[in-house]
Amino acid sequence: MKVGFYAGRRILLLAPVLLGVTFITFALTRIIPGDPISLIAGPYVSAVRKAELRHAYLLDRPFYDQYIHYVWGLLHGNLGTSIVSGQSVAGELSRRFSATFELTTTALLFSALVGVPLGILAALKRNSWVDGVSRVVGIAGISIPVFWSGLMLSLLLFYKWQVASPPFGRIDPQVGPPHHITGLYLVDSVLTWNWRAFDAAFSAIWLPAFVLGFSVMAPIMRIARQGMIEALDAPPTTALRALGAKPSRIVLRHALKNAMLPVLTMIAIVYGYLLGGSVLVETIFSWPGMGLYVYNSIGSSDFPAVQGFILYATTMYVIVFLLLDLLYLALDPRVKY
């Protein structure tokens, strides 16, 4: 019950945070020079017509007026329409969110499932070859830029050896997306028993997820190693050993739980960061996600799109950290809300 209150309070606190964020982004997007109308109207159109267009998009109104109008729309669930593409921002964000969410989650699952055990193993076998390998893998992941590794892997696996599918984005266009339920192709194809789509979606996602996951594996692995070393060297562990507990039980039941706390924080930070979209991986693998969308929108001063994106990213960050805090509650008995 108390947890429910806590979570509820945190969600309520989201409202002032988001309001603050909308104000800051609204102000920033208008301070940056740039006029989307010049870009969409083209050169031949007269100044009078451009003024009319500006009026239609309310861009001729004073700042506070535009802002109030925007917030009023938000309260009614209206994120506005992209000035450049004409698509509704909410629709586009939800489509792109599923793309980014699916890629990020797969990448993070990969990097956590490989990184955490590798980090723990490195801690158990300090300064052994396992530790050495994990260190090299970590450094490689962090120091090889993804645009290089992505392109090279594509060149080798798709072009030379033909073991990866072509970089057509989320799914082979010949197969087409599965029936829309959650927007996540892997999940939807399972839910609809569409194995052909699952096959196509999986063969499209594994390489970009690997590239992305590999690039963020290092911090997770290093934190897991560090946390495990600290947990193993801590007095409670020594006491357990003194009491004759089985080593496997010490590691898996006691040390692991303590070592996981900083790992979870790191995973949440990485996740929050990745959910904003990775422009480079998305560009290389034609992934129709958030990163590319916001990058293009900033270039064309597409105000509603940029604002919508930042609002979304903030919400995601807050939600991820709320979940993290709730997980802490479950894992760490010292934490009470």
Next chain:
Amino acid sequence: MFDKEDKMSDIREPASWERPLTRRDIVLKGAVAGGILVAGGALGGSAYARPTAAWLARRRAASATLFVANFGDMQNLDPYTSSADQVTGDILTNLYAIPVTFALDGTHNGARYAQSTVFRGQVASGWKWSKNKREIVFTIRKGIKFPDGTPIDANAVKFSLDRCFDVKAVGSFLFSMVGLTSKSQIDVLDDHHVRFKLPKPTSLLFGNMAMFYGSAIMNPAIVKQHATAADPTAQGYFKTHTAESGPYVLKNWNVGSGWTLEANPDFWEPVATKTVQFQVIPDAQQRELLVKAGKVDIALGVPLKDVPSLKKDSRLNVVSLPTREVAFAGFDVTKKPFDNKLVRQAILYAIPYQTIMQQVLHGQGVQLKSPIPAGTPDSDFNYWHYNTDYTKAKTLLTKAGYPHGFSTQLDIQTGTALDEQTASWIQQGLQKIGISVSINKQPSAAFTAQLDAKKHAFWFSSTSWISINNDPLYHLYWLYDQSCCTYGNYLNPTVEKLVNKWVNAPLNDPGRIAAVRKMQKIIVDDAPWIFLYQPPQVYVTSSNVKNLVFYPTDLFLRYQNFTKS
């Protein structure tokens, strides 16, 4: 602490982190990480081994489809309010029929060319000018239909052109240039005849309307269905929807990923390719890999630097054709020091033109030597006298009162390699005569807004301008006469007078030709631009894709022409 541990180790098994690594360790505990790695690999392995065979089978079945790797997604689909960017314009050209379009030419440089000043009827089967050339009557082709079966008749044409005037976008400004300022000047005579009433004879009418934003024929039924009191022209609806009349219909659009065009069964011209599947592939290297691997048939937006190596690939057909696009660096001639003609001329002498043509364009395209590009009638490069000469440049600069040069800023847009490289060569050339240039990169919206407001003092863009009407005076009218587009505030009274006198006169009028030449001489001498180059348009196709037709006016592809063996 350590003592205790040592003693304890006698009575218990050493903890796992204390024992030396054994075979059992590797098998059992190593499995935690190793197992996941292997399982991950196997899972991946089995999954990626399977689709390749399936992919090949599917590809064989779908060989009637043309696959295109495009560099971006479509934007606003309304033919009249579209910004006509390269991606969207290409598609709208294939979705909407227009009354008159460009006639086909022969073969040139390995590609079929379309004419740019000779027209044929598309929705119109013919036309007739009145004796005084102030009226033209278009005959609308009989028996043609929209995909939903409603007839394309004179009323549909009038309805579409009315909408062009109502939305007050580019098309209406092009009509007003030839004297069509109101939709009441266009009337329906009967089901198959539409009349335009012009205040004065003009030679520019067809060139100004032969593109989707000039005269796309839209299905009135669909427009009316989605019109509202607040939005009587249904502009909101058509940003993401279509009302086709052309060779293709938009079958689906997976925003951000791709879209499919399917042949319109009611279209009256031959459509060789029935389905065209577009995929958005933002990375240029990946587009090249896809076309090299045969996964797509056409790659668009291929960087110029890759053309020489792609040309060596026998599986590909690489077409790099000069366009009429004028890439120039502009000066604001009202701002110091660019208000001084000698300074501008000095700068023109200090540009390493040959280096730019070799290093930036890799030997493709054409060096621009006049405000009017090669390929436009009466373009004349003989007035050019600015071959790179640093001594002459230095002398002119000294004469202008800047013996030690000056510092200035060159504004460019971010994200285009061509622009950044060209700017850097301009910078290096000017450094040799003591002018220090800092390159200022701006996001495209900021750059364009500043261009519109005429606030750049010195700027460059490789996509500066392409005149959609291939007429020298149309070109000079916009760039050297109209307030919209004289970005550098260069207004020469003689040029203005001549443009306004001759702009609507027939192309072959000797007086007009003489005027065009005279203006080129004046402008080249006044040096309001650094005349740089006409960049090429590059298309890369698989060698089994035939019948690419190049449309020099708008650079858009007509997919109906393609055949694939």
